[in-house]
Amino acid sequence: MDNKEEMKKLNMAIRQAESAGLPIIGLCKRQIEILESAHNEFMEQAQQKGYNIDTNLDILEVEIKQFSAMKQIAQKAGLPVEKYDKRIRDARVRVLGEETVKAYFD
Numbered sequence: 001m002d003n004k005e006e007m008k009k010l011n012m013a014i015r016q017a018e019s020a021g022l023p024i025i026g027l028c029k030r031q032i033e034i035l036e037s038a039h040n041e042f043m044e045q046a047q048q049k050g051y052n053i054d055t056n057l058d059i060l061e062v063e064i065k066q067f068s069a070m071k072q073i074a075q076k077a078g079l080p081v082e083k084y085d086k087r088i089r090d091a092r093v094r095v096l097g098e099e100t101v102k103a104y105f106d
Helices: 003-020 025-048 057-077 082-096 099-102
Strands: none
Touching: 003 025, 025 057, 057 082, 082 099
């Protein structure tokens, strides 16, 4: 089963669990694992295609969207979200620099 199909099934299972008042934490953790894997694959492919991940704003935008999705899932499950905020900040610093991030995002 590919990641997209598994995510669909997990979304359905989460909706069913929520309706039944059952815990969703395990399902959400699996979704985050899939997103982590997709992020790693994305970054590897970008580098293999010759993109400079330290300067490319399009890569940064995708990264922020991926980390934000992980954060939303973690929030839904009541899991800590600080590491996703840190990863977003770290990605911004990598591309934009510390001073720019401090000035516009902190």
